[in-house]
Amino acid sequence: MYRIVASRKRQLRENEKVPALIAFGDSILDTGNNNNLISLAKCNFPPYGKDFIGGKLTGRFSDGKVLTDLLAEGLGIKETVPAYLDPNLQSKDLATGVCFASGGSGLDPLTSSITSAIPISGQLKNFKEYIGKLKGVVGEEGANKVISKSLFLLSAGNNDLGINYSVLRVKKYDISTYTSI
Structure with a gap:
């Protein structure tokens, strides 16, 4: 029996363990990336x-x-997922996953600039850097295995509608047009 991991449409055997969890997006998933940012979205x-x-x-x-x-x-991966930007992030945590999400972020780049959060493009840049660090810890083959079998999460769009659209974009777009661009 197989199940599909949607992010890569990769098949895992029923009893095969997901080695890492990697999260992108907004406050729903953020584990502390905004702590050292000058941002409107803080909760430390x-x-x-x-x-x-x-x-x-x-x-x-x-x-x-x-x-x-x-x-x-x-x-069964680990009890908590560290923020990628946590200054106390340990190399050993890289192989079991980290969080790139930033509270206040959105898919619309304007959303992140309003809240001074890390935009999705910045989160992906951090992910690329993470891959390099992961290779340094577990080697290229090990990194490829971790990445290919990981569970990837994305939570985005809430702030685009709640912060950006309702304040700025509502004058330019109707909701249907805005959510389709």
Whole structure:
């Protein structure tokens, strides 16, 4: 029996383990990438983190774990997924996945510029850098295996509609046109 991992349409055997979880997008998945940014979208202050391990302020847009962490834990990958921009990121974490998501980001580049979040293009640039670092840790063959069998998550579009469209784009586009460009 096989199941499909949608991001690469790659088949995994039923009992084969997903080695890593890699997340892109917005605050739904962000595990703390905005902590060191000058951004409108920040949450590394109370009450955020009150229900996280040790009550730690992590920059997650939650008082505990976010979907990224819950999925990684449920798949048996690891308990929490570190933010790629976390200055305390360990090399050993690269092989089991990291989060590139940035709260306030969107698919429309204007959205990220409004909130000073990392745009999807910047997240992909960080991902390319991550691949280089991953190769340094597990070698090229190991990196290719991790990437090809990983679960990739994307959460985007909420801020495009809630921040950008409702404030700026509504004058230029109707909702149908905006969501199709």
